[in-house]
Each structure stands twice: as C-alpha cells, then as structure tokens.
Amino acid sequence: MTTTEHESPTAVGSGTAATDKFKNERVSADTSPERVAAIARDALSALHKVILDHNVTYPEYRVLKQWLIDVGEGGEWPLFLDVFIEHAVEEVLARSRKGTKGSIEGPYYVADAPELPSVCTLPMREVDTKETPLVFSGQVTDLDGKGIGGAIVELWHADADGYYSQFADHLPEWNLRGKIITDGEGRYQVTTIQPAPYQIPTDGPTGAFIAAQNGHPWRPAHLHLIVSAPEHESVTTQLYFDGGEWLDSDVASATKPELVLRPTSGDDGINRVTYDFVLDPAAG
Numbered sequence: 036m037t038t039t040e041h042e043s044p045t046a047v048g049s050g051t052a053a054t055d056k057f058k059n060e061r062v063s064a065d066t067s068p069e070r071v072a073a074i075a076r077d078a079l080s081a082l083h084k085v086i087l088d089h090n091v092t093y094p095e096y097r098v099l100k101q102w103l104i105d106v107g108e109g110g111e112w113p114l115f116l117d118v119f120i121e122h123a124v125e126e127v128l129a130r131s132r133k134g135t136k137g138s139i140e141g142p143y144y145v146a147d148a149p150e151l152p153s154v155c156t157l158p159m160r161e162v163d164t165k166e167t168p169l170v171f172s173g174q175v176t177d178l179d180g181k182g183i184g185g186a187i188v189e190l191w192h193a194d195a196d197g198y199y200s201q202f203a204d205h206l207p208e209w210n211l212r213g214k215i216i217t218d219g220e221g222r223y224q225v226t227t228i229q230p231a232p233y234q235i236p237t238d239g240p241t242g243a244f245i246a247a248q249n250g251h252p253w254r255p256a257h258l259h260l261i262v263s264a265p266e267h268e269s270v271t272t273q274l275y276f277d278g279g280e281w282l283d284s285d286v287a288s289a290t291k292p293e294l295v296l297r298p299t300s301g302d303d304g305i306n307r308v309t310y311d312f313v314l315d316p317a318a319g
C-alpha cells in the first residue's frame with residue numbers, strides 16, 4: 036500500500052471513467068468530406084504497408100482483432116490514444132503557435148473545476164499536506180509581454196501516489212484541481228504539492244501493448260495546465276521537473292525542454308518555482 040490505505044484503481048476503472056467523460060462531451064470537427072476521405076485512405080495505406088512489410092499472418096491478425104476489442108471493452112481508447120497518438124496532433128497545433136509551448140491534454144482533464152483567487156491553495160486532502168509543498172507562481176502575458184488580468188490558469192495534477200481525482204474512487208472530487216484567476220497584472224501564486232511520476236495502468240490492454248514492446252509505462256512527474264484569456268488562444272500544456280525520473284523516456288512522448296521547471300527547495304521544506312505563460316492572440 037502507498038501513502039493512504041485504499042484499493043489501487045484498476046485500468047478498467049480509470050479507463051471506464053475516462054471513456055464516460057469523453058462520451059459526454061459529444062465532440063465534432065469542421066472537416067470536409069474530401070479531407071475525411073483523404074485521411075482515411077492514407078491511414079489505411081500506412082497500415083497495409085506495415086502488414087505487407089512484416090508479413091503479418093492470419094493468427095496475428097486475429098490477435099489484433101481481439102486486442103482492439105479488449106481496448107474498447109476496457110474503456111481504454113482515451114488512454115491508448117492519448118499515450119501514443121495525441122503528441123503528433125499537438126505537434127501540428129504547435130506549428131502555428133509563437134507563445135508558450137503546448138503539450139498533450141491526456142485523458143484526465145475535467146471541466147468546471149473550482150475557481151480560485153490569484154493567490155490560493157489547490158483543494159487537497161489532509162494526507163496531501165504531508166507531501167512536499169510546491170509554491171508555483173508567475174505571470175500570464177501576451178506576445179508583447181503585457182500582463183493579462185483575469186486570465187485563467189487551470190491546473191490539475193496527480194497526487195503523490197500518481198492518482199487523479201475523479202478517476203480514482205478513493206480521492207475526493209476536485210482534489211488537486213482548480214482554476215486560478217490572475218490578478219490585474221496577470222500574476223498568480225498557487226500552493227500545491229510536488230506530484231509523483233505517473234504510471235499508465237499496466238493491468239489492461241494498453242499495459243500489454245507497452246510490455247509487448249519491452250517498454251516502460253511511466254510518465255515523468257508533471258503539472259497539467261490550460262491557460263486561457265478572452266481574445267487569446269488558450270494553451271494546453273504540461274510542466275515537468277528538472278532531473279525527474281522518466282523525463283528522457285516519457286511513454287507519452289510529451290516532454291519539451293522549454294517545459295521543464297527548476298524549483299528551489301527552501302530551508303522551510305517548501306519548493307518554489309516561477310513560470311510565465313505567453314498567449315498568442317486569437318486567430319482570425
């Protein structure tokens with residue numbers, strides 16, 4: 036057992052929660068039928084090439100079918116796609132951005148977190164207060180360095196055991212999640228705890244896929260953020276910690292050198308770090 040005594044969340048438990056959340060969002064995209072057809076054609080060609088290059092057999096094809104069924108039944112599509120595919124989509128978005136570098140959102144974002152003032156503490160349990168406190172502060176500006184008052188710094192992260200609230204039954208709703216509203220100069224200061232590295236659930240089909248490649252299931256410790264303000268493009272990103280384990284081999288391929296924090300640890304046992312966010316103007 037870890038910091039607290041509880042049943043470990045299972046892949047099927049957190050996967051199903053992630054799938055249910057995604058299904059409720061009812062997404063759509065403004066994509067022309069021609070573009071859909073071209074992408075579908077190229078995706079199939081790429082897959083056919085892999086099958087032909089590797090002489091894939093019928094038994095292997097049937098194992099693939101079974102595995103795809105297992106991913107769906109385990110509710111693991113959000114997990115699998117966000118680990119192995121999302122970083123490429125984010126790379127496309129990054130081509131048109133000048134401000135703060137983005138990173139993947141991952142499957143554990145939940146909208147409508149509690150709003151908090153510019154100087155605040157994230158909602159946390161009593162047991163979380165025993166972890167290393169992290170005071171994270173900075174400013175949100177535009178591309179010219181002008182502070183943006185009333186910007187929203189939405190922050191969510193795993194606890195010291197690597198679990199996210201709303202995706203693990205033993206955690207209270209909104210634990211380590213909040214929307215911080217910047218002051219008139221765009222400044223914020225939030226107290227939270229140092230997150231731990233996060234392990235992709237290993238007991239389901241995504242875990243089996245990782246093991247089949249002799250890979251490891253770890254993401255480095257990270258903070259998730261969505262920073263937004265009227266008339267600006269919002270940025271979805273993550274911040275990592277210098278020297279952190281798995282920083283050079285993130286299973287989700289989502290780290291960038293510009294997104295690495297270097298906190299100082301004070302004599303009072305508190306880690307402190309600043310990070311400024313720069314927002315692009317709204318497109319069009």
Ligand code: BEZ
Pocket residue numbers: 114117118139140141142143233235254287
């Ligand atoms: C995460 O950042 O927590 C995450 C990203 C991709 C897949 C699973 C988790």
Ligand code: FE
Pocket residue numbers: 141143193233257259
């Ligand atoms: Fe995460």
